[in-house]
Amino acid sequence: NAGVTQTPKFQVLKTGQSMTLQCAQDMNHEYMSWYRQDPGMGLRLIHYSVGAGITDQGEVPNGYNVSRSTTEDFPLRLLSAAPSQTSVYFCASRNKAPGGYTFGSGTRLTVV
Amino acid sequence: GQQLNQSPQSMFIQEGEDVSMNCTSSSIFNTWLWYKQEPGEGPVLLIALYKAGELTSNGRLTAQFGITRKDSFLNISASIPSDVGIYFCAGQNYGGSQGNLIFGKGTKLSVKP
Numbered sequence: 179n180a181g182v183t184q185t186p187k188f189q190v191l192k193t194g195q196s197m198t199l200q201c202a203q204d205m206n207h208e209y210m211s212w213y214r215q216d217p218g219m220g221l222r223l224i225h226y227s228v229g230a231g232i233t234d235q236g237e238v239p240n241g242y243n244v245s246r247s248t249t250e251d252f253p254l255r256l257l258s259a260a261p262s263q264t265s266v267y268f269c270a271s272r273n274k275a276p277g278g279y280t281f282g283s284g285t286r287l288t289v290v
Numbered sequence: 291g292q293q294l295n296q297s298p299q300s301m302f303i304q305e306g307e308d309v310s311m312n313c314t315s316s317s318i319f320n321t322w323l324w325y326k327q328e329p330g331e332g333p334v335l336l337i338a339l340y341k342a343g344e345l346t347s348n349g350r351l352t353a354q355f356g357i358t359r360k361d362s363f364l365n366i367s368a369s370i371p372s373d374v375g376i377y378f379c380a381g382q383n384y385g386g387s388q389g390n391l392i393f394g395k396g397t398k399l400s401v402k403p
Contacts, residue, residue, distance in 0.1 A: 276382070
């Protein structure tokens with residue numbers, strides 16, 4: 179049981195490049211979310227999904243795109259990377275019952 | 291949007307000491323959660339609280355859901371070096387917010403052997 183798997187673990191991008199951060203979970207969880215973590219800011223919600231085909235914006239969605247074609251996968255796309263998107267990105271999932279999310283181990287992204 | 295105030299921001303303690311940290315909000319939550327994050331890893335759930343006034347333990351950790359539903363506390367007894375990390379509180383509501391988590395900014399714990 180792998181839980182939540184994120185790839186890649188590290189990435190360096192040039193300003194203006196695009197890329198996709200991958201997230202997969204094998205727990206059959208309906209809810210999935212993307213967070214970014216910046217020093218002194220805690221974790222902030224980017225986008226979330228309550229099931230396949232359903233996505234919505236979180237607190238800081240600008241510059242990011244998501245889709246959810248399957249229950250297992252929830253990729254995060256950076257459309258045109260900017261230095262302000264340098265951060266650590268976490269994917270998380272949970273089932274329908276109230277309670278906590280299970281987090282992946284993160285992707286550390288640097289935009290130069 | 292909702293914001294959580296978590297304190298203290300950091301703590302430097304001696305091994306064996308007890309630790310207390312807390313989280314307050316200007317609005318109520320249905321659920322309070324406490325996570326621990328170690329370097330290079332994602333947050334790991336320690337304790338989840340579902341009812342106002344609830345007191346729940348997980349080993350040396352004890353957390354309480356405040357009676358007003360606007361605060362929560364985490365205590366660690368007899369700290370050990372492996373307790374080092376960043377501790378986050380998170381509040382959760384349902385309905386329109388779909389159960390998304392609102393996080394505090396974390397308490398960084400350092401333990402001197």
